Amino acid sequence: MFNFHVTSLRGTIFFRSVFTYLLVITPIIILGFYLYNWSYNNASEDISRATVTQLNYYLEDLEREIEWMELQQFDLVEDSELSKLAVTWDKMNSVEKRGGVNYLIHRLTSIKNSSAYIKDINIHIYSISKTISAMNSVIELDEQLYAQLIANVSTNRDRLYYSDDAVQLIASKYGGGKGDLPNYVVQIELDSEKLRESLQLLSVYEDSGSFLISSSSGYTVMSNDESTNVVENYMNEVEESKDYLTLLSVNQEKYHIDKAYSNKLKLMLVTYLPEETVKRPLSFFYKWAWLFAIASLIAIVVFSYSTYRFIHKPLILLVQSFRRMEAGELDRPIVHDKKDEFGYLYTRFNHMLTKLTSLIDQDYKQKMMMQKSELKQLQSQINPHFLYNSFFILNSLAKTGDVERIEQFTIMLGEYFRFITRNGEDLVLLEEEIKHSRMYTDIQKLRFSRRIRLEFDDLPEGMNAIRVPRLIVQPIIENAYEHSLEKKSEEGLLRITFNHQLDTLHIIVEDNGEQLTDDQLIMLQHRLQRNNEENEMTGIINIHRRLILTYGEGSGLILERSELKGLKVIICIQINNDIPLK
Numbered sequence: 001m002f003n004f005h006v007t008s009l010r011g012t013i014f015f016r017s018v019f020t021y022l023l024v025i026t027p028i029i030i031l032g033f034y035l036y037n038w039s040y041n042n043a044s045e046d047i048s049r050a051t052v053t054q055l056n057y058y059l060e061d062l063e064r065e066i067e068w069m070e071l072q073q074f075d076l077v078e079d080s081e082l083s084k085l086a087v088t089w090d091k092m093n094s095v096e097k098r099g100g101v102n103y104l105i106h107r108l109t110s111i112k113n114s115s116a117y118i119k120d121i122n123i124h125i126y127s128i129s130k131t132i133s134a135m136n137s138v139i140e141l142d143e144q145l146y147a148q149l150i151a152n153v154s155t156n157r158d159r160l161y162y163s164d165d166a167v168q169l170i171a172s173k174y175g176g177g178k179g180d181l182p183n184y185v186v187q188i189e190l191d192s193e194k195l196r197e198s199l200q201l202l203s204v205y206e207d208s209g210s211f212l213i214s215s216s217s218g219y220t221v222m223s224n225d226e227s228t229n230v231v232e233n234y235m236n237e238v239e240e241s242k243d244y245l246t247l248l249s250v251n252q253e254k255y256h257i258d259k260a261y262s263n264k265l266k267l268m269l270v271t272y273l274p275e276e277t278v279k280r281p282l283s284f285f286y287k288w289a290w291l292f293a294i295a296s297l298i299a300i301v302v303f304s305y306s307t308y309r310f311i312h313k314p315l316i317l318l319v320q321s322f323r324r325m326e327a328g329e330l331d332r333p334i335v336h337d338k339k340d341e342f343g344y345l346y347t348r349f350n351h352m353l354t355k356l357t358s359l360i361d362q363d364y365k366q367k368m369m370m371q372k373s374e375l376k377q378l379q380s381q382i383n384p385h386f387l388y389n390s391f392f393i394l395n396s397l398a399k400t401g402d403v404e405r406i407e408q409f410t411i412m413l414g415e416y417f418r419f420i421t422r423n424g425e426d427l428v429l430l431e432e433e434i435k436h437s438r439m440y441t442d443i444q445k446l447r448f449s450r451r452i453r454l455e456f457d458d459l460p461e462g463m464n465a466i467r468v469p470r471l472i473v474q475p476i477i478e479n480a481y482e483h484s485l486e487k488k489s490e491e492g493l494l495r496i497t498f499n500h501q502l503d504t505l506h507i508i509v510e511d512n513g514e515q516l517t518d519d520q521l522i523m524l525q526h527r528l529q530r531n532n533e534e535n536e537m538t539g540i541i542n543i544h545r546r547l548i549l550t551y552g553e554g555s556g557l558i559l560e561r562s563e564l565k566g567l568k569v570i571i572c573i574q575i576n577n578d579i580p581l582k
Helices: 013-077 080-087 094-113 143-155 192-200 225-239 276-281 285-325 343-358 363-382 386-401 403-421 430-448 474-485 517-528 539-551
Strands: 118-124 130-133 136-141 162-165 164-173 183-189 209-213 220-221 247-250 254-261 267-273 428-429 452-458 468-469 491-500 504-511 555-561 567-574
Touching: 013 094, 013 164, 013 183, 013 267, 013 276, 080 094, 080 118, 080 164, 094 118, 094 136, 118 143, 143 162, 143 164, 143 183, 164 192, 183 192, 192 209, 192 220, 209 225, 209 430, 220 225, 225 247, 225 267, 225 567, 254 276, 267 276, 267 539, 386 403, 386 430, 403 430, 428 430, 430 452, 430 468, 430 474, 430 491, 468 539, 474 491, 474 504, 474 539, 474 567, 491 567, 517 539, 517 555, 539 555, 539 567
Parallel strands: 452 491
Antiparallel strands: 118 130, 118 183, 130 136, 162 164, 164 183, 209 220, 209 267, 247 254, 254 267, 428 468, 491 504, 504 567, 555 567
């Protein structure tokens, strides 16, 4: 339809797309044949590196679990209640004994439930011939087991103890007498089944497995029962000094071996993978490489043709239309019948031409959007203001130790923040805003009931349905408390009144504070008059600016000297047909 002249074919998107495709696909084809041999030799090494990293992570996690258990065990050994129970059992009455035992059972249960690797925790108390357990509560002391545990503690310097296919952590507490038996022994038994389940997570490949082994004791945990032959052959090979074993033959089948060792726990973690599993993904690589090369050549031809027809030509039409638009021709839409993405672009381009002229004359809409954006920004600044003061009041009540007033304060504070967080509306009913402010004054009564008197008039009828920005009354009341009434040595007075005329609503907040000087009042009035300049939008300035943005010029704050001798703040809202109503 149009003649689109280009200086060079190499400058078109069509040429660049095809060239880029060739630039990408050709090295891939060449590299594919090379990768066949390289991948075969390095696949096992990559699997080994990933597996060893996974094994090290597993051992590190297990070490952290053991360290946490040892920390809990040490804390339990040093527990004063346990020491008291072991030493003064005969001097305690039944209530004290029952309370001490229940305390230990509860603590043992808490420690057991905190780790999936803990099967049971036992405290063997020799002086009272009792064993307190997380699983069995209180049972009679097994003196033979007690003697074995003491022997393990005295002879075994490793962190872990092995007996009857179980892994344990043992710690004892002596009373101080030379040669005496320990007052008690704390025994943590690890859950071998949980260890087995965790090892199963390491077996990500088919027919693979893993096992955890202690060379000093022979203790072994396998991920599955099929690992028995592999474990036996592995132990035989290791005994023949093949410490760097990477391939293991079991029943004429080769397994790829990876391992990691924990110096802290004296444990070896070994994983095995059939060698055929490593080779299987590469067996068809050569055949697929040729298929990929042929398919790539066909794809180049198809891609070139489709790119020219479905992208290059439609794009030329769109570029020509944009050039006409740049020349000032806004009355020539693109005629088309396409239903693809370019059809959507053509349709949107035509809509853009239609709207472009009218948008030039709509600069005032942009100003309205800027004002609304500024309003949201100012409102977001005021939201955290009461939270800071609330924590200050709560801190003051807590220092006095007045629990009843703290309870009242928290209930009212919950109601207060329910108003803040119940929805995201920019405007709320004036009735709700006043109710919210009353809640704030009720909270302040808990703190200043003896020093500050409050006069809060009822909201006149007809004003309830007016919608106002959030938090335009309460921050002013808070300002009166913080800067005037709180520092007043004599009785303070805060008065909130309302004045409703035909086209104006006044909410008046005044106090009898003595802190405000005439110079300070003049400075505040001057700052309000300069609201269009770059001032910090907080406090009174913030509220004043939000009222102007919401209701227009004529609304805002008026600051005067109150008849009570303090500050008088008049919240002025111009009522007209555009005022937000319920």
